[in-house]
Amino acid sequence: MKAKLLLFSIVLIFAGADAFAQCKGNCRNGKGVYTFKDGEVYNGTFKDGQFDGKGTYTYKSGAKYVGEFVAGKRHGQGTFTYPTGDIYTGDFVNGVPEGKGVYTFATGDRYEGEFKNGERNGQGVYIFASGTRQTGIFEDNELIEEISIERKKTDEEWKDNVEDIFAYPEAFIVFSADNDSFTGGEVKKAKLLSAKSVLSRDRCETKERKTGRTIQIGYDNARYTTLSFDLFYFDPQTGSAITLHSDSEKITEEMKWQIIQMNTNDIFKIIRIFVLGVDGFKRQLPQIEVVVK
Numbered sequence: 001m002k003a004k005l006l007l008f009s010i011v012l013i014f015a016g017a018d019a020f021a022q023c024k025g026n027c028r029n030g031k032g033v034y035t036f037k038d039g040e041v042y043n044g045t046f047k048d049g050q051f052d053g054k055g056t057y058t059y060k061s062g063a064k065y066v067g068e069f070v071a072g073k074r075h076g077q078g079t080f081t082y083p084t085g086d087i088y089t090g091d092f093v094n095g096v097p098e099g100k101g102v103y104t105f106a107t108g109d110r111y112e113g114e115f116k117n118g119e120r121n122g123q124g125v126y127i128f129a130s131g132t133r134q135t136g137i138f139e140d141n142e143l144i145e146e147i148s149i150e151r152k153k154t155d156e157e158w159k160d161n162v163e164d165i166f167a168y169p170e171a172f173i174v175f176s177a178d179n180d181s182f183t184g185g186e187v188k189k190a191k192l193l194s195a196k197s198v199l200s201r202d203r204c205e206t207k208e209r210k211t212g213r214t215i216q217i218g219y220d221n222a223r224y225t226t227l228s229f230d231l232f233y234f235d236p237q238t239g240s241a242i243t244l245h246s247d248s249e250k251i252t253e254e255m256k257w258q259i260i261q262m263n264t265n266d267i268f269k270i271i272r273i274f275v276l277g278v279d280g281f282k283r284q285l286p287q288i289e290v291v292v293k
Contacts, residue, residue, distance in 0.1 A: 228245065230272045
């Protein structure tokens with residue numbers, strides 16, 4: 001889910017500047033209640049005629065901010081309740097969420113982490129209402145790297161011999177000849193030339209309680225759509241690095257031509273593999289390392 005954090009501006013006021021506004025108390029230096037002509041209300045402390053200190057600002061839209069102000073702006077710790085029912089609690093800088101905070105959506109989803117310029121920027125975790133968690137680095141509300149995915153256990157998964165179960169996305173190369181797949185290691189050049197795409201799937205594992213042994217229990221291949229990936233190769237003879245890009249799941253003819261030029265035991269990598277989940281989030285998967293044989 002990509003959600004913009006809607007922000008509501010506060011007009012910096014000086015007590016008595018608006019002939020239609022009303023002030024109760026000390027709206028210059030002290031505590032007071034300032035009611036604007038449009039019905040918006042500030043209740044809190046003032047300094048030099050501006051909101052400064054702790055206060056509550058109620059908007060005509062139904063939004064409300066409760067927290068700290070500096071020189072007429074939301075600044076410091078506070079809680080902003082949006083008309084949609086979304087709630088942000090955390091740090092504010094110059095009127096917008098910046099620093100650490102928690103944004104709770106009306107849908108039940110929640111983000112805990114770092115903000116900048118009112119958006120998810122930095123390290124954090126996005127927790128879906130279903131219990132699924134995405135942890136990593138965010139940029140402009142997008143999760144861009146270091147992703148881990150967890151999901152809630154079902155009754156079937158809580159059998160006596162099961163201690164833990166988890167799922168995470170894994171990239172693999174699909175070959176056209178027999179529709180076989182490959183996740184890394186040694187592969188013959190002839191087989192690599194039959195490769196047709198780079199896809200991803202959920203890899204599920206369960207751990208036995210008694211032995212601690214990990215057992216693979218299955219795959220779900222339908223949950224992710226590959227958006228793009230790169231082939232990276234360092235030529236040891238020329239000392240040059242080559243990066244080829246694909247804007248889909250398909251391995252390009254240029255990539256295959258580069259594989260033809262490689263020698264036995266040369267290594268190339270499939271990197272920057274970006275996929276789209278059914279939840280609308282873009283993920284970057286771990287790279288695949290290939291040894292040409």
